[in-house]
Amino acid sequence: MRTFHNRHHATVVGATATAVLALASTACGGEGIGTKAADSADSSVAAAAAVGSSWSTGSVKTSDAVQNTGTTNAVTVNAGSAKAAGGNANSDSDAYPHPCEMQKLSVHVARRAGAPTQRVIKVRNVGVNTCGLSYYPRVSLGNSKSADHSHDVRPLIPSGLGGAPAYPVRAGHTAYAVIDLNPSGATTGTVPKIDEMNVLADGDHMPNANTLNFPLGTGTKVLKPKLGLYRNTIADAVSSMTQADTQS
Structure with missing residues (x-):
């Protein structure tokens, strides 16, 4: 298992991709290549921006009992044509x-309603073909102002992984993974x-440069976090x- 030690902004690359980015009022303004999540209320944040993208305000709808607050960065990608006939x-x-x-892909993070x-x-396939993800996203938790992230907290994951070589995500579909930052609800010893969660959608194939940073807000209590599979x-x-019981 590779370990992520550095914070990066994600970058959309490729001449075939065109993007329209909706910029939240709380987002990092003026960034034309890549974005960093910047909503202390844990609203959803899209995966990345593209070179030459246009900027406007916008929001993301809530669904599946996920609670989102505020406006977000949103990405629309023209992923090209589908496979040849046959x-x-x-x-x-x-x-x-x-x-x-x-x-x-678009990547969003939101609070789960009723579970603070x-x-x-949420990792959505905005392309036109099915693609495969690693069994779970690579996640670490740290301090956004720290220069050394070698001691960031990594969650437990379920043991006994095996089976298909990837988690399939069909075009237009979403893969979900849930992390509990403090399963015991501890108020001391955390x-x-x-104040930040770093997410790499596919830890098996993507470079660290595709890692996204999502603010958790000051005062977030973290102790023995658990992360599930997609x-x-x-x-x-x-x-x-x-079922998470093994260190990621």
Whole structure:
């Protein structure tokens, strides 16, 4: 398992991708290449911006019992045409040899309604073909002002991983992963000064430069966090998270 030690902004690359970025009033203004999540209320944040993208205000709808607040950065990508006739562009088996590309994903983080210590990571395939993700996103928790992230907190994950070579995400569909920052609800003994969650959608294939940084807000209590595997519903992602027992 590779360990992420440095914070990076994600960058959308590729001449075939065009993007329209909706900039939240709280986002880092003036950044034309890549974005950093910047909403202390934990609203959803899109994966990345593109070179030459246009800027306007906008918001993301809430769904699946995920609670979002405020406006967000949003990305729309023109991912090109589907496979040639005769190919199967939207089957699970097609995902295995085709890892997801960052410029064809949107990544959002939101509080889970009714569960204040939990966050839902939503990775949507905005391309036209099925692609494959690692079993779970690579996540670390740290301090946004720290220059040394070698001691960032990494969550537990479920043990006994195996099976298909990738988690398939069909075009237009979303993969969900849930992290509980403080499963015990502890108010003392928590890790101090944690205010940021770093998310890499696919830790098996993507470079660290595709890692996104999502603010958690000051005073966030983190202790022995648990992260589940990607699932196609939030309920199943929560169930997976409760089984986390191995250090990521």
